[in-house]
Amino acid sequence: MVVAVRSQGELTPLERFDAEEARLDFKLFAQAAWPVIEPGTPLIWDMSDGKRVSWHLDVICDHLQAVFERRIKRLAITIAPGHAKSSFVSVLFPVWCWISDPYSRWLCASYSLDLAVRDNKNRRDLIESNCACIGHRQTWHSPLDR
Numbered sequence: 001m002v003v004a005v006r007s008q009g010e011l012t013p014l015e016r017f018d019a020e021e022a023r024l025d026f027k028l029f030a031q032a033a034w035p036v037i038e039p040g041t042p043l044i045w046d047m048s049d050g051k052r053v054s055w056h057l058d059v060i061c062d063h064l065q066a067v068f069e070r071r072i073k074r075l076a077i078t079i080a081p082g083h084a085k086s087s088f089v090s091v092l093f094p095v096w097c098w099i100s101d102p103y104s105r106w107l108c109a110s111y112s113l114d115l116a117v118r119d120n121k122n123r124r125d126l127i128e129s130n131c132a133c134i135g136h137r138q139t140w141h142s143p144l145d146r
Contacts, residue, residue: 027061032133
């Protein structure tokens with residue numbers, strides 16, 4: 001997957017293809033969008049020796065995709081803090097869902113106002129970014145755009 005940030009203009013054919021892949025596969029989308037929401041923090045999925053150090057991210061992505069596809073109706077994710085749960089569940093997943101279903105509604109909350117504001121800002125930054133994983137950004141509209 002090519003992780004690209006567009007400066008301006010249309011997507012290249014390769015970016016369009018990758019954006020379509022990312023629209024269909026939450027795991028690919030998350031990997032491509034990570035540098036936008038956590039710049040300077042590498043997303044380490046696998047080690048160079050092939051060891052799966054972030055197997056929990058595979059599980060989270062697979063289960064969230066199943067929620068979107070309505071194969072799972074209820075999901076509780078209970079892992080220790082610091083494992084990117086908020087970033088995947090409250091930031092990346094709603095944006096990925098909005099790409100396919102822009103009329104879906106989301107309520108994301110946290111025990112802390114600071115975390116709720118952080119996640120909301122990260123969602124907005126991702127939506128407003130030039131990340132090729134968003135693909136068809138021209139379809140995004142905000143009431144503030146009028």
